[in-house]
Amino acid sequence: MTVVREYDPSRDLAGVEDVERRCEVGPSGKLSLFTDLLGDPICRIRHSPSFLMLVAEMGTEKKEIVGMIRGCIKTVTCGKNHDSPKLNDVVKPLYTKLAYVLGLRVSPSHRRQGIGFKLVKMMEEWFRQNGAEYSYIATENDNQASVNLFTGKCGYSKFRTPSILVNPVYAHRINISRRVTIIKLDPSDAESLYRLRFSTTEFFPRDIDSVLNNKLSLGTFVAVPRGSCYGSGSGSWPGSAKFLGYPPESWAVLSVWNCNDSFRLEVRGASGLRRVMAKTTRVVDKMLPFLKLPSIPSVFKPFGLHFMYGIGGEGQHAEKMVKSLCGHAHNLAKEGGCGVVATEVAGEEPLRRGIPYWKVLSCEEDLWCIKRLGEDYSDGAVGDWTQSPPGVSIFVDPREF
Structure with a gap:
């Protein structure tokens, strides 16, 4: 029974x-x-x-x-x-x-x-x-x-x-392009932007305000060209409604969620050779950070992750804006002690080309x-x-x- x-x-x-x-x-x-x-x-x-x-x-x-x-x-x-x-x-x-x-x-x-x-x-x-x-x-x-x-x-x-895209958190910070300005929105402004721009996207949660105001939400960030009127420094953000009414040539947005405080992951079953090779990449990256060599985080013991969601944008250079935002999310994850940064997007998402990821860590389908x-x-x-x-x-x- x-x-x-x-x-x-x-x-x-x-x-x-x-x-x-x-x-x-x-x-x-x-x-x-x-x-x-x-x-x-x-x-x-x-x-x-x-x-x-x-x-x-x-x-x-x-x-x-x-x-x-x-x-x-x-x-x-x-x-x-x-x-x-x-x-x-x-x-x-x-x-x-x-x-x-x-x-x-x-x-x-x-x-x-x-x-x-x-x-x-x-x-x-x-x-x-x-x-x-x-x-x-x-x-x-x-x-x-x-x-x-x-x-x-x-x-x-x-x-x-959809595709689950996972990128390791390196021992070094990722440099953000000087041609891009990243603006952090307060939750109410982020809600307005998402409702105005993404509310007809499949699976958009009607209670997006609850998501953005949750303690695990680390913020919503908008990337704009530094030379635009919105990228000239503090106090230049006019609010989401005005921004979407008169957007810059290219822009992008994403939010970051802290999964690190909810659960941890661990890769098991790896051979000793794989573990040694992964550790070697971390040691070299830490000793020579100026080379910006990619390294494999310590995924063979418990590690946390940050999740990027609400990815979107417009314009000819939107992919580059997304890449800058992903770099910013990587640096947040490094500060938070995470092993990887992950996101999930539609298989045909046009902005996915701006999202850095390692194929070996990801799920393409x-x-x-x-x-x-x-x-x-x-x-x-x-x-x-x-x-x-x-x-x-x-x-x-x-x-x-």
């Missing part, structure tokens, strides 16, 4: 951590990524508007946790409402209530018994009870067991294939699968989002990375 119930931190923590450890062990001789949630199994969902964690328990007298699943619900943009009245020729976003499934784990000794399927169905029932119209999951494209479960048994369909739970959108029935073609950009919520 398998019982699925809500996670109780007072009695389930040890069992959940044991399943996490057993599930993170990869095939013999191959690299695997271990995630340390720092003693808080719900840390990756607790900042969402609504969240739940379920555990699967077996046994009568001696009960054992054999699986768990996490889920959260929020309201996001799913398209553009072309039929609604326009305000200043701006197309209004169309919102839907979206649920996200993450952290599905089943103990290796209890797989192929339908436990994962039962956990998913119980979580989906909670989604429906709370008004979610769609549910989606993110998984590795080559994780065949996960893909088969969701697309084969649970009725999900392959939806989007992540897989998002989606399922329709309700019949109509909350803001007007315009069709089935699962059938819509992908756009050039997506807005990845840092609370779910």
